[in-house]
Each structure stands twice: as structure tokens, then as C-alpha cells.
Amino acid sequence: MITCLFLNTVVELFLSVLGEVENLLLEHPDHVAFSNDTVSVEYQYYSGGNVTAEHVSILLLDASTSEIIGRKQLPANQSQGMVVFECFHFKSAGDFLFRMVSPSDNSSAAQWSRSSMSTLHVEWPVFHIDLNRSSEVLGSSLQVGLFTNEQLCAMNKTVISLDVIFTSTLYEFRRVSSDETLGIRTSKEIPLSRSQWVEFDCPPVSEEIYITVLLKSLKTHSIIASIGPVDLLHKFGYRLVVVAEDTCKTLVQVFVISPPCTSISGKIVVYKEALKHSSQRTTWLYENILHPGDNRTEFNCSLFDVGKNKYCFDLLNFSNRSYFPARVKECMLIQRNMGLY
Known part of the structure; x- marks a missing residue:
């Protein structure tokens, strides 16, 4: 002591x-x-x-x-x-x-x-950014996801924004992020959250579209996290959904699920699936043209043979894109009875 x-x-x-x-x-x-x-x-x-x-x-x-x-x-x-x-x-x-x-x-x-x-x-904390469809049929908007494992502070005001940049040409990230004149740009102030999806409206529809997303600080305008440019066609691809009655009486509907914020110029063809090991050449029964903005078409039941047979629908693209799926195809069994048109 x-x-x-x-x-x-x-x-x-x-x-x-x-x-x-x-x-x-x-x-x-x-x-x-x-x-x-x-x-x-x-x-x-x-x-x-x-x-x-x-x-x-x-x-x-x-x-x-x-x-x-x-x-x-x-x-x-x-x-x-x-x-x-x-x-x-x-x-x-x-x-x-x-x-x-x-x-x-x-x-x-x-x-x-x-x-x-x-x-x-x-x-800066580590944020991960993801993209998702908002509506599979219309494709008029796009969802941007923002995620982090960080336990976040309760702020008394908004401190971050999400900037989305759409371009019809593939540019380097540095140019897209710094040149304010490039592309169509939308910015939204968002709350701090460990997990959220933010919806953005699409620009005028284009067959070819790239997206860049920037998470930015409202205080310093610094880029906290980013993705892109992302080729939406390459990321999401195309899908066909065929809707038919249990017994085909009127129409078979075919919907095109396009990547968000894109459209397609092309056609959908229908043909009867050939038997395995068959040397018979597949012939198209019918084709329907798709114009930009179209996302569905119809085929009359009179095209199909009586009985239960398997038919395939193919999407053929008119675009000159360097990347397009070799084949977008959907097949289904179609039942048609005698005397039904």
C-alpha cells in the first residue's frame, strides 16, 4: 500500500x-x-x-x-x-x-x-448484388437484390443509393460508372438493410441490353459495391411455357419468358416429335411470327392429329446476337378427339 x-x-x-x-x-x-x-x-x-x-x-x-x-x-x-x-x-x-x-x-x-x-x-462493408425477374410474362421491371452479413447500424437518415444503368452496347465498367452520358440511368435512395429487393422499371424495350448496378454512398458518392455490365440475355435466357386444355378443343397458347427488360424478334414453330431412330425428317406444321414486344402466340387445335401425340414448340430468334441459346424448346402431349376443331 x-x-x-x-x-x-x-x-x-x-x-x-x-x-x-x-x-x-x-x-x-x-x-x-x-x-x-x-x-x-x-x-x-x-x-x-x-x-x-x-x-x-x-x-x-x-x-x-x-x-x-x-x-x-x-x-x-x-x-x-x-x-x-x-x-x-x-x-x-x-x-x-x-x-x-x-x-x-x-x-x-x-x-x-x-x-x-x-x-x-x-x-466499407461487403455487399452482394443480385438480379431477378419481377414478372415472368410482362418483363417490364427488374429486381435488384442487396445482401450483407454485416450487423448494420440504425441510422436516422438514408445513407446509400442504388444506381442502375442500362446500355444497348457492352462497355467497360470503368467507362459506364464514370461517364454520366452513357445509357439510361435510374437512382433510388434505399434504407440500410441486411437483405432487400428493390424494383426498377425497365427502359424502352430492346433486343440487346446490358445492366450495371452501383451501390453508392450518399455522403461521398463513392462506389461501395457493384456488378456489371451484365448481359441480361446470357444471365436469364429464354423459356417457353405451353398452355393447353386437357383435350384440345380450341387453341394451344405458347408464352415466351424473355429476360427482364428485353424483347425478341423471331418466330415459334410447331412440329410433331419424330419417333426414336426414325429416319423421317421433321417438318414444321406451322409457324407464328413474334414482333418486338410480343410475348405470346396461339396455335389452332386443328393443326394436331386425332389422338394423343407429342408436339414440340421451338423459338427461333431473328437477332444477330453473338450469344443466343442454340435451341429454346418445349414439348408436351396434346390430346385431340375426333370431330373437335
């Missing part, structure tokens, strides 16, 4: 000789923007023989702009301890400084020692 009191007396005498002594230490030197983790700062403050911290504050500053992000008043008559900065202070990536200041500081001439300030490095 006597030894401890002696050491404290020695320390106080030593500090009184040194004058003002300030020391800051971060519990963790790294942080993730938008996360719900707080940032703890340990401090020590001695001013001559006076150990009071009255009117002394710790400032949080953006290192790149010197903007004051936050301020914490130190408890009076407490020369050392810890202050906590809440998660909502950290809305962007970069370096942040913690500095101890008092009313006696001449901020314009203050010479900050390394011990009186500490640096925190903040990184």
Missing part, C-alpha cells in the same frame, strides 16, 4: 514537471462503416499538477477534410477512462482522427503530438 502511494506521488510529480500530458488509445484501430459496432477510445489527461479533465473533449474528425464528425465531453475530475462513439458517426470509409482538445488550446497553432491523437481506419 505504501509502495503504491509512493509510485502515484512520483507519477504526479513527474507529470507536474512535464506540464500538460495527453494520451489517446483506440481499443481497435479498424472499423466497418454502417456496422452496429461502437468505437471505444481510452484517454489519459494531466495538466501540470491538476488532473481534472473538466472542459476537455475528444473530437472525431474526417482525416481527409478535417470536418468534425463528433465530439465527446470528458467527465470532470477523471484523468483517465474511456469514451464511446456510437455507430452512426461512421457513415463512410476512410481514415478518421480522434483528438483531445481543451479551451486553452490554440487550434490554429497547436502542435499535436502523436499521443494526443489516434487514427481509425474505416472500410
